Amino acid sequence: MESIATRALAARKFAKMTQKQAEAASGVKQSSISKIERGDVSRSMSVLALARAYRADPHWLDTGDGPAPWDEDQIRQARDKANEPPGPYRVTHIAPLIPSFSPRTPGTVPLISWADAANWDSHEVSQQPRAERWIPCIAHHSLQSYALRVRGDSMTASSGHLKSYPAESIVFVDTSLRKPEDGERIIAKLEDSGEVTFKVYKEDDGRRWLLPLNPKHEPVREAFTVLGTVVGKWEDED
Known part of the structure; x- marks a missing residue:
């Protein structure tokens, strides 16, 4: 045409x-x-x-260049894909949920489950659990970093002046950073229950506790272990 x-x-x-x-x-x-x-x-x-x-x-x-609406999905050669060799990909009319790269592509981290985050220390780096996918992280991070999909609304801020982390957004966690400053966002493991949680790290006069950004949730004052510090976030536009 x-x-x-x-x-x-x-x-x-x-x-x-x-x-x-x-x-x-x-x-x-x-x-x-x-x-x-x-x-x-x-x-x-x-x-x-x-x-x-x-x-x-x-x-x-x-x-007039490209597939018409009635064309079958086509196989084309991938181009301009960061650090990825040329390879086939399917041309579709629906974009992927988020970028996905081959394991260990430079600059990417694995998106893992919360259960795997709880046991991350028990694995050697080369034996970490299989990731849901590998996604790019532009924040400075170590090779011991991973990504988590936020669950629940405890870190959804009620004020527009605070950075918010709504459910299904993705946070990037560097497990080499285990001595956070007051106010930094961290992933922590509660010692009594073994639950892994995402909260704001608070410290004052030798006391440590975990603070949610959503005032509807109570602070966590039980003992915990810092698993890593959040170094970045990804959130889709509405």
């Missing part, structure tokens, strides 16, 4: 939308959609909005 007009019309038809339905889904006025499909507009920001509404590759809709 040699023009945006023919591609836009074909993509809308394949999505089984009328121009009015496309307007509601994309926010592009019906009159503008009609102009694009007649060839009156060669390129505009409306094309990107329509591509999203039609679940089409925006590069294909704009230039």
Whole structure:
């Protein structure tokens, strides 16, 4: 298909939308959609909005290069992938949840379970549990670092002035940092229950305790062992 007009019309038809339905889904006025499909507009920001509404590759809709909405998934060669050799990947219309790299790719850390975090010390570095995936960490970190997916809302701050860690966000933990300063975020293991928790480290006049950012949760004042210090966070945009 040699023009945006023919591609836009074909993509809308394949999505089984009328121009009015496309307007509601994309926010592009019906009159503008009609102009694009007649060839009156060669390129505009409306094309990107329509591509999203039609679940089409925006590069294909704009230039004709790439898979059309009705094409089967294709195998292509990976390019520009940091520290990764060229290899096949599947072209899909749905982005991955988060980046994933081969184990031990430089600059990446394993995303592990909380159960594995509790037993991290019992393994040699080369024998650590199998990670859910390996993800990039741009914060300075040692080779003994890992990532955890935050659970619960105890570290979700109620104030916009505090850095918040909502459930399902990801924190990067450096286990070589076991002597935190007051106020640093840490991963700790409660000595009585063996539970692993994510809290703010507090110390005053020789007393140590764990403080949640969410005031609905109580501070933890039982004995604990510091497993590592949080050096960074990843959180998807809403």
